Amino acid sequence: MSKLLHVPAAALAASALAFSLAAAPARAAEEPRYNQVELEAAVSREVPNDLMTAALFAEANAAAPAEVAATLNRATAEAVGVAAKFEGVKVSSGQTHTYPVYDRNQKLVGWRGRAEIRLESRDFQAIAQLAAKLQPSMQLGGIAFAVSPELRRRVEDELVTEAIAAFRARADVARRALGGQSYRVRRVALNTGGVAPPPRAMAMARAAPAGADAPPPVFEGGETRVQVVARGTIEVE
Secondary structure (H helix, E strand, C coil), rough: CCCCCCCCCHHHHHHHHHHHHHHHHHHHHHCCCCCCCEEEECCCCCECCEEEEEEEEEEEEEEEEECCCCCCHHHHHHHHHCCCCCCCCCEEEEEEEEEEECCCCEEEEEEEEEEEEEEEEECHHHHHHHHHHHHCEEEEEEEEEEECHHHHHHHHHHHHHHHHHHHHHHHHHHHHHCCCEEEHHHHHHHHEEEECCCCCHHHHHHCCCCCCCCCCCCCCCCCEEEEEEEEEEEECC
């Protein structure tokens, strides 16, 4: 004869209540959302470039690759030594290439190489003076300007506040257009970026006569547009 398991009524009530509470969030999550609007607001600012990078290079030709390497090593070592005397200018080694040279009959006639150094500083005039001093042993290959990380971070922090304010202003426009009384922000994502002018090739630096005390070129850093975009979703009530 089977026995029936007796469960107290209070336990059944507690179990039903627990199930009801557990199911409530699930039902709430499944509730449809109405009057959702995707919005975007962008703010930007032209920021003066305060960081300059210059690439200088030396070239050499010789009958053997070891001779090419020795000439390039000597040229770059001398350049680094001169650059060390310029405070505020950071110097680093760039790429070095050595490759064979053939004549029209595909006969090996020698070796050629190229070595680079890179200069970086917030003092544009210091780089200009250093580049002029290193000629003609090192030639100026190109320059680039950018906003320093510290300045970019400070400007972006200010633009974040402006971007969120612009997003809220646009959300209020959407609310009025839909005839709503209020809105809630469901999601906001912030994207940062900037567009800098293209690098400038300084042909005038190469045109300086060898051995002449030519005045250093004058560099204009230009500006970079720093931008912050706020994208998100609101729900108009």
